[in-house]
Amino acid sequence: MTTKDTGTPWRHARGDVAFAIVNYAGFVLFALVCGYPFYYLIINSISANDLSALGDVRLFPTGIHLENYTQIFGLPGLTGSLLVSIARTVIGTGATVLASAFLGFMFTQERLRHRSLWYRLVIFTMYFNAGLIPVYVTIHTLGLTNNFWVYILPAIVQPFNIILVKTYVESLPASLQEAAEIDGAGIVTIFFRIMLPNMTPILATVAIFSAVAQWNSFQDTLLYITDQRLYPLQYRLYTYLNQANSLAQAAQNAQGDLGAIASAATTQTPTSIRMTIAVIVVLPIIFVYPLFQRYFVKGIMLGAVKG
Template sequence: MTEIERHETTPGEQVFRVFNILFFVVFTLICVYPFYYLIINSVSANNLSAEGLINWLPKHIHFENYVQVLGLSGIGTAALVSLGRTVIGTGLTVIASAFLGYMFTREDLWHRQFWYRFVIITMYFNAGMIPMFITMKNLGLTNTFWVYVLPAIVAPFNIILVKTYIESLPKSLEEAAALDGATTLQTFIHIILPSCTPILATVAIFSAVGQWNSFQDTLLYITDDKLYSLQYLLYQYINQASSLANMVRNGGGVSAVASVAQSQTPTSIRMTVSVVVVLPILFIYPMFQRYFTKGIMLGAVKG
């Protein structure tokens, strides 16, 4: 029996392990509880939710809030816009990040250091909101779906992650491909891409979350309500919910949307809308979880 096998856990190590477990259990509860709080309040009685009486367990469960929110005019179109920008934008960002990250590792790339620094410097400097709007307008991208996708394709931080990850791969892979007569593009498609699954999954998570949660670009570049993203439309509805609910309570006029607020409260509306926005993107994490930690560690900036 080796010395390590004969080693017994000391009281100090046992206390540390117990403290470690308790700490992470509490930390996990702190992270999970806000989502749990939103869900139980969105399915509980609206009057109890408005009074702040729903904290741990749902009461008088119902799903009318979701039926009413999802039945609002324009929700379906906005959901398709958000889904489209998330899928297309994420796909193009992953491909661009992978290709540029690979090309910046190629020593035969013309002025490689200059182009790499030219891309990276955009992380620290930008023209600002007004010049950006003027640029998008001159390019004819305002009030188009592509204003959501094209500006986000080249992401310097993602390129850094992919470049660093590729540099950690054995050079023998590329050398073997070159000996077999593979071109640069063939090497990238058949050798590099399959080897970069962890870091590309990480980039996909970053991009998908950013695309799904974004609403400021809609605010700046879109006036056509058919191109509103789901987040922007629900953001508008949240802002309207309080005023509409107050109008109903004060005996004011009732509109088509106000009839929804009349059967709800501003609190229930906010809770339901928040769940509708958050839940879809949460389903992405389990799909990429096994790649995420490995990818972010191996793709970390070395300096």
């Protein structure tokens, strides 16, 4: 027996439907498993703090309120750290993307003198480095300690990103550049007017890598920064998590007389502080992925495999 429209055997058609159902069910289950930790953070950050501290909030928020966020943003230094993280992410990502695009493009140009040598030197840094102490001495000598630019300058040139861009550019038709050269365009014009607009998928991939790395980074703060005004949000989170108990007590004391009559549902606890700050840190970077998702797969595949 076959289907009326296509002549496909019924057994084969039913097998395809069954496979599709199982396939989609598996992906939905996997998505739920991956998404639940973030959902758990959010519902606990807006639920009654006494119930959250006891672990009673698991599936649905209970006693919804937003006082946690109001009080957390009132903690000293948090707003400034948020601005530092946003600034380093935006500036650092833009600089890294532009540098990766230009270097990746230039390493495809046969006219570049000693092109293979420079490319090998860049790749060499992926496997070997001077070590922590020489790097620190270099950073200190350049005057970048306790300087905002220590977050930006050392991270601009990333060999892995350059490899991706170079391979992607090599997959583009050579006729694009040849036609521009015939019209008299120089190398800078070709890069900005011809090549850069055609690099969107791979540059979106590089932007994701760079933005996530910049937003989540805190080790450079630990090594090079002692000025608390330059602490990014991640490092501030680290210090707050270590001080959650004292911060909860400070938040309660800051309420003064109101604290004595405040509901237990809105009184800060170490758990509420951890959950709320974690949401503040995680949510912005989560929103980056949907914006670049349509470019990500195409960019990483074309940038990794030539042809």
